[in-house]
Amino acid sequence: MHILVTNDDGVTAPGLLALAQEMRSLGKVTVFAPDKNWSASGHVKTMERPLRVKETILADGTPAFASDGAPSDCVALPLLGLIEEPIDLVVSGINPNANIGHDVTYSGTVTAAMEAVIAGVKGIAVSLDSPEGHRAPLDYSAAAVVAKRVAEKVIADGLPEGVVLNVNVPYLKESELKGYMITRQGLRVYRDALDVRMDPRGKPYYWIGGEAPTGVAENGTDFGALSQGYVSITPLQLDLTHRKAMDVLKEWNFR
């Protein structure tokens, strides 16, 4: 079992280290991550510039690869052959914030796992629903154990074709977790606001500011599970076709 571990926060992120360490109990681990933070970077294929790859070491002294590409590039490069040994599973994370609802298309963590699935390799994204405004170093230990358990299941039972697993873990001790819930993607509520400022030369610049997003804690959704203390596992697909809307649009008459 050869597991590729990546993230969108960069190779020095503590969530990546916690994930890599836990995955090592399941097989050989290759860490291949961006050399900088790519949060909310979306699904990228870097084609207009070449990419560099450096060998580096994680804080525990183990080797890793760092690339100036996006998270999805850090999956594409190894799968295209930069890493010779075939990869059986890609696990991305642990993201320091939840990736729920509409976050999934923005999220570098999730789109890295999507990149794996597009290439025919199983992909899991793992995120920690840390409390808003949490300043101290986050404790990734429970989320790392959850990631291992989910990966074990995927290795043992497989996954339906084309499915990306989006795993979100409440910020609780492992013993406090209520259990695992298979969920649907819920509704994110973004509270972005435009923050206009003037530079020292009197010209405006714009921050996408506002409060952190919240969500609708509906039963059966990712956000609902987290708010009840459950690990949320949402199977995502890459076929975005809205089948019901097809029937509506077929009534349109263009000619």
Next chain:
Amino acid sequence: MHILVTNDDGVTAPGLLALAQEMRSLGKVTVFAPDKNWSASGHVKTMERPLRVKETILADGTPAFASDGAPSDCVALPLLGLIEEPIDLVVSGINPNANIGHDVTYSGTVTAAMEAVIAGVKGIAVSLDSPEGHRAPLDYSAAAVVAKRVAEKVIADGLPEGVVLNVNVPYLKESELKGYMITRQGLRVYRDALDVRMDPRGKPYYWIGGEAPTGVAENGTDFGALSQGYVSITPLQLDLTHRKAMDVLKEWNFR
């Protein structure tokens, strides 16, 4: 009717101009586009740096806004209030290449339209299925007319909630188009290959190279419609939940 026109190829792209000109027959048009090419950039929310916005003019002398943000930022900023007048519809394009199958999560053209829909505004992405290796300036006239017709329909009949329209137009004269087909997302076949080169100092760098992607021309799909000379209109949703996989995963026993 106030229409925001954007793209992922940058404010100087001829496809944007063709789209903006055609949209003007339907209402007031504001052009707000990136100041550079963001192809295959995915769904981005730029939060780690502020964004600049400049007033510029298109090749036909009409005003436009250019931002150093990603295509989705160029939708978020106006909708967050940078443009005061409320926006009724966002049309993104015209992309010089088709956006079909798995392209939709990578595509800046499509994710710009997604950004609109997440903000509760109707969103349409328009792409031209130009022939591979086409060198001469592309003729966007038929695609622009198609964009206008689809936008007219959306304005007249509305769209089911949460639906992004992904429109792809064959590279034909308008009179040669076979018609319009409501399609599902098809299968893209990527032919990426790793292209390893040595820099002048003997260090490797990596291009994501290979041949242009192709697709499976199945009936009823985006690629199938294009290959038969039809305009493809695929309704996309932002809920990526794989419902059938939920039932499979619910059989998993974690404890």
